[in-house]
Amino acid sequence: MDQKRSDIITNQIEELIFDGTFGDEERLDEVQLAERFAVSRTPVREALLRLAQSGLVEHRPRRGVFVKQPGPIALMEMFEVMAELEATAARFAAHRISDNAIGELKDANERCNAAVEQQDTEKYYRENEQFHAILYRESGNGFLELECLRLQRRLQPFRRTQLRLRGRLKQSMKEHQQIVAALEEGEATQASEAVRSHVAVQGEKFHHLMASLKTAAE
Amino acid sequence: MDQKRSDIITNQIEELIFDGTFGDEERLDEVQLAERFAVSRTPVREALLRLAQSGLVEHRPRRGVFVKQPGPIALMEMFEVMAELEATAARFAAHRISDNAIGELKDANERCNAAVEQQDTEKYYRENEQFHAILYRESGNGFLELECLRLQRRLQPFRRTQLRLRGRLKQSMKEHQQIVAALEEGEATQASEAVRSHVAVQGEKFHHLMASLKTAAE
DNA sequence: GTCAACGTTCTTGTATACAATATAGCACAT
DNA sequence: ATGTGCTATATTGTATACAAGAACGTTGAC
Missing domain, CATH: 1.20.120.530 (GntR ligand-binding domain-like)
Known part of the structure; x- marks a missing residue:
């Protein structure tokens, strides 16, 4: 039983943030991420939602999600x-x-x-x-x-x-x-x-x- | 600035679970919920994702989400x-x-x-x-x-x-x-x-x- | 020259269409 | 009669299409 793509992508995006690929306060573009992982925006959005709940990124309504490194x-x-x-x-x-x-x-x-x-x-x-x-x-x-x-x-x-x-x-x-x-x-x-x-x-x-x-x- | 629908729906579904409208182990049907709130499946799915992360429901892949009252x-x-x-x-x-x-x-x-x-x-x-x-x-x-x-x-x-x-x-x-x-x-x-x-x-x-x-x- | 207002464009949020998988029901065999 | 396998159906997961709002640039006025 292969995992949902959005689950995998959650971890992959997390990696990218830990790696420093995305710096603090940087906006995570849904379409860019979708292209990077060769999927549609839907699983990317689900992944970002999870990351927002875990506190790794901040979700500003209608603005996008931004990396939120703790100070x-x-x-x-x-x-x-x-x-x-x-x-x-x-x-x-x-x-x-x-x-x-x-x-x-x-x-x-x-x-x-x-x-x-x-x-x-x-x-x-x-x-x-x-x-x-x-x-x-x-x-x-x-x-x-x-x-x-x-x-x-x-x-x-x-x-x-x-x-x-x-x-x-x-x-x-x-x-x-x-x-x-x-x-x-x-x-x-x-x-x-x-x-x-x-x-x-x-x-x-x-x-x-x-x-x-x-x-x-x- | 009006809130996202999926945010509102998250709370509404939470209410329904607290109210006992949905019993333990009951499956939450995406289309039924979508009809109930007169929206598409997308915001409902986002709401369910959040509830799953908060631990109120369990998400079994490709099976659906189920109410998970703590024992x-x-x-x-x-x-x-x-x-x-x-x-x-x-x-x-x-x-x-x-x-x-x-x-x-x-x-x-x-x-x-x-x-x-x-x-x-x-x-x-x-x-x-x-x-x-x-x-x-x-x-x-x-x-x-x-x-x-x-x-x-x-x-x-x-x-x-x-x-x-x-x-x-x-x-x-x-x-x-x-x-x-x-x-x-x-x-x-x-x-x-x-x-x-x-x-x-x-x-x-x-x-x-x-x-x-x-x-x-x- | 600078600031404001309008319009274009880009991006998110939502709806719908499509694909893939699990479930259930029925038929058939033992 | 019961169990197994196949098919049909229902439901989730993903892709795409559309709508609404925000950002940005340009143009015009002061």
Whole structure:
């Protein structure tokens, strides 16, 4: 069963925005996109509608859709909420996590470690996301899990630049281990705080994020 | 500037689902809806797309869209997340709220009280939502505010049945006062906990919610 | 020379036409 | 009688055609 074209196009347009092919405030022309993907305007419009709802683009009535990159403030707000959502997931997980899942977390952590030593950043990104995804799942709240995944996806491009901070990977690994330890002990508060400060953008990370925004804007 | 038809239709279809005109698992026929609203299928499709993204309906490819009322588990999960989001908003607000906003909260509370004494449940609903909306705003995090409003809207029909619980209104008012007091003192933890237990579905409220689900399903 | 108003053109929003797929009903075989 | 396969029908997904509104340029007046 092949997917709807409009679904595929949604992801493709998203890619183009992440890639920087379309800059901030740029208008996305329906006919141009239709030509690019060799389809009619209909599936393009459906894709743009979805992107508008996800917040990646802004839909000004009868004017068109415009790329809407989050500014520094919006970004900090999103990271702040992400930290709280993940901290909540950790708090829930501390009581609800299964022994099996503890093992999964350790395995994912192992693979993260391997990626660090292989200097394979791409692999690290994937495995790191996996680690967090397990955490969401083990919150035992499917709705929270989905919300976390949604926001994670939204912040993905910015989180990546975050990890480029020198020495960040090793520090990040230490934090992962602390998180797992707290979860294993069932220490809800510790797990929650560990995750919050792991995800939160503060100190060094804040300055790095701001700096990366400037270079991206040029 | 008159709104797009598809925007209006989105709300109208949402109404029909809340009203119970369309039951759970019922398929929403595009042509029927188009006839009902005297438009073509295009704006109807756009409306359904939006509703699918908001989670109110499920979109099965090439099959159609189906009403997807949350079951007991999904509902509890959503309320659990709502409680956490609002508790977070309260924690932030405790440090960030302005004196002016404290006044607004007290005013809203006053109006809630008036509604209780007038036995005007409809008014109470509105003012109660207003009270919470101020709280979201004073979190000082615009993204969190939007997320709270989104989920509040999604849970609206169920929250209303919650308040039908006898004696709940007065209890709810007491809790509001405690929340305001904690915010005024800048007691983040107290404010947060007060809001969490105010929103959370537990004890009496849990049984009431489950009972109301049964009667709604018949 | 500058600003405003009108008209043209371009773009979005909606309607309709067409294509492709899933469902249901009927017939036929076992 | 029941189950399977084929055909007809209904419904979604996509393309195109049309309408309405916004942007832009040109022209004219002050």
